[in-house]
Amino acid sequence: MSAAFRPNWWARGGWIALAIYVVYAASRLEFTWARFVTGLDNGARFLGRMFPPIIAQPDTLVSGLVESLEIAILASFLGIVLALPIGLFAARNLMPWWATWPARALIALCRSFHPVIVAIVFVKAVGFGALAGILALTVASIGFIGKLFAEAIEEISPRQVEAVRATGAPFASVIAYGVLPQVFSRFVGFATYQLDSNLRNSTMVGIVGAGGIGGTLFAAFQRFDYDFVCAILISIIAMIMVGELLARWVRGVFLERRAGRPSERVDE
Amino acid sequence: MTDAALQIRGLVKAYERNRPVLRGIDLDIAGEGLTAIIGPSGTGKSTLLRCINRLVDPTAGEILFDGVDLARLGGKALRRARRHIGMVFQEYNLVERLTVMENLLSGRLGYVSPLKAWLRRYPQADVERAFELLEKVGLHGFAGQRADSLSGGQRQRVGIARAVMQRPKLLLADEPTSSLDPKTSVEIMQLMRELGREHRVPVVVNMHDVGLARRFADRIVGMSEGSIVYDGPGAGLDERMLERIYGGEDWLQ
Numbered sequence: 277m278s279a280a281f282r283p284n285w286w287a288r289g290g291w292i293a294l295a296i297y298v299v300y301a302a303s304r305l306e307f308t309w310a311r312f313v314t315g316l317d318n319g320a321r322f323l324g325r326m327f328p329p330i331i332a333q334p335d336t337l338v339s340g341l342v343e344s345l346e347i348a349i350l351a352s353f354l355g356i357v358l359a360l361p362i363g364l365f366a367a368r369n370l371m372p373w374w375a376t377w378p379a380r381a382l383i384a385l386c387r388s389f390h391p392v393i394v395a396i397v398f399v400k401a402v403g404f405g406a407l408a409g410i411l412a413l414t415v416a417s418i419g420f421i422g423k424l425f426a427e428a429i430e431e432i433s434p435r436q437v438e439a440v441r442a443t444g445a446p447f448a449s450v451i452a453y454g455v456l457p458q459v460f461s462r463f464v465g466f467a468t469y470q471l472d473s474n475l476r477n478s479t480m481v482g483i484v485g486a487g488g489i490g491g492t493l494f495a496a497f498q499r500f501d502y503d504f505v506c507a508i509l510i511s512i513i514a515m516i517m518v519g520e521l522l523a524r525w526v527r528g529v530f531l532e533r534r535a536g537r538p539s540e541r542v543d544e
Numbered sequence: 545m546t547d548a549a550l551q552i553r554g555l556v557k558a559y560e561r562n563r564p565v566l567r568g569i570d571l572d573i574a575g576e577g578l579t580a581i582i583g584p585s586g587t588g589k590s591t592l593l594r595c596i597n598r599l600v601d602p603t604a605g606e607i608l609f610d611g612v613d614l615a616r617l618g619g620k621a622l623r624r625a626r627r628h629i630g631m632v633f634q635e636y637n638l639v640e641r642l643t644v645m646e647n648l649l650s651g652r653l654g655y656v657s658p659l660k661a662w663l664r665r666y667p668q669a670d671v672e673r674a675f676e677l678l679e680k681v682g683l684h685g686f687a688g689q690r691a692d693s694l695s696g697g698q699r700q701r702v703g704i705a706r707a708v709m710q711r712p713k714l715l716l717a718d719e720p721t722s723s724l725d726p727k728t729s730v731e732i733m734q735l736m737r738e739l740g741r742e743h744r745v746p747v748v749v750n751m752h753d754v755g756l757a758r759r760f761a762d763r764i765v766g767m768s769e770g771s772i773v774y775d776g777p778g779a780g781l782d783e784r785m786l787e788r789i790y791g792g793e794d795w796l797q
Contacts, residue, residue, distance in 0.1 A: 436637055436640065439639070443710055444628075444653070445650070446654075449658045
């Protein structure tokens with residue numbers, strides 16, 4: 277009699293190998309319970325010094341936050357504007373190989389490094405300050421939006437494109453009428469998600485000197501001003517929440533007003 | 545047959561080598577009237593229609609239309625030729641997220657620059673004609689609705705209006721009623737015949753439904769396995785011929 281379920285020996289071997297490696301890696305890095313308990317003690321003292329939070333330097337805090345916001349919005353704008361054509365060129369269902377290949381290589385390059393690493397490179401290249409942060413987050417935005425935009429275009433319905441082509445429309449009009457309407461709502465989704473992501477990352481690039489609140493935060497850490505650190509962290513949370521509201525508003529402006537509401541639907 | 549609007553000579557299409565879907569089609573379409581092409585699924589009806597406006601590239605043969613061989617055109621010349629050929633699709637192929645009006649005006653994309661099309665700056669005459677056509681196809685007041693909010697029959701009306709917006713010299717329809725209920729199918733066929741007569745445009749329709757073809761077509765072309773096996777009026781389409789086109793006989797009982 278043949279077995280109903282064939283054993284998958286490759287999968288079983290893989291699970292066993294993974295289990296062995298986890299134990300090995302933990303022992304190599306002294307990832308032990310005893311160390312964690314000692315760490316907890318230290319953490320409690322640290323937390324105790326954070327409260328109550330004190331805004332030691334209000335001017336620095338506000339200017340840092342404003343700079344982070346500017347970095348995020350500028351990087352998102354530049355990233356979206358550049359990712360649109362790059363993503364379009366990368367879509368294999370619309371473009372020939374000589375267009376998709378370089379576009380895909382560029383997107384892959386933009387996605388290879390974490391924004392902090394890119395920020396370090398730009399700080400070395402263009403010097404300390406917000407410019408390096410803007411450039412670093414622009415690169416990250418191109419990578420993220422470009423990749424998702426290209427994938428969204430590759431998933432569109434070819435029927436709608438075919439119909440527009442059949443009218444004798446030039447290529448640019450085929451894009452504008454056959455392709456963009458199909459991917460527009462997803463594109464707005466990617467763009468607002470990236471704005472959100474850039475807002476978070478813009479608070480971090482400052483740690484390596486690329487502008488924004490991150491620099492203020494890092495300086496406060498180094499001075500052991502933990503109460504000021506706490507105030508900065510709370511302000512960042514507030515800014516992220518405001519950013520979330522902003523992103524939701526943008527989505528509402530672009531998507532809900534265009535979508536057909538269910539009450540308008542007509543059936544025979 | 546020199547006054548034919550469309551002359552097809554020796555048209556062959558093989559998607560894979562040595563497995564032709566169309567095996568040398570010769571067909572003349574006159575300047576007026578509705579021609580129905582019937583035949584079983586997979587016999588190349590759709591491929592034949594798509595070769596005419598070059599959504600599919602033919603392997604061999606000539607397609608003479610308006611003084612040029614469509615089979616040899618490319619680039620701008622092909623786009624110019626396509627402007628004169630309207631096409632209606634089985635799945636309507638409307639741009640779902642655009643409004644009915646935008647879908648209608650997309651029939652003018654061959655005449656409007658991409659920038660103006662993107663800014664929705666169409667000539668006033670086109671817009672007025674679109675409103676007239678909407679009324680004509682029974683969709684008065686639907687201009688601002690999104691295409692994906694319409695029913696199947698309504699969508700196909702928009703599809704037909706879009707094709708007529710092109711002011712075509714030839715109207716093609718690839719199974720325009722196959723996704724619709726019987727009553728709507730009849731209405732759609734009536735509309736196609738009426739618009740063809742009104743604008744003096746020949747209409748070529750692929751269809752499955754023999755009854756519908758008999759009722760609306762001035763001429764029926766029967767295809768089987770990539771070749772034309774019948775060409776004549778609906779009355780001449782007897783059981784023996786249907787058996788030849790579709791194969792077998794049990795289904796005729």
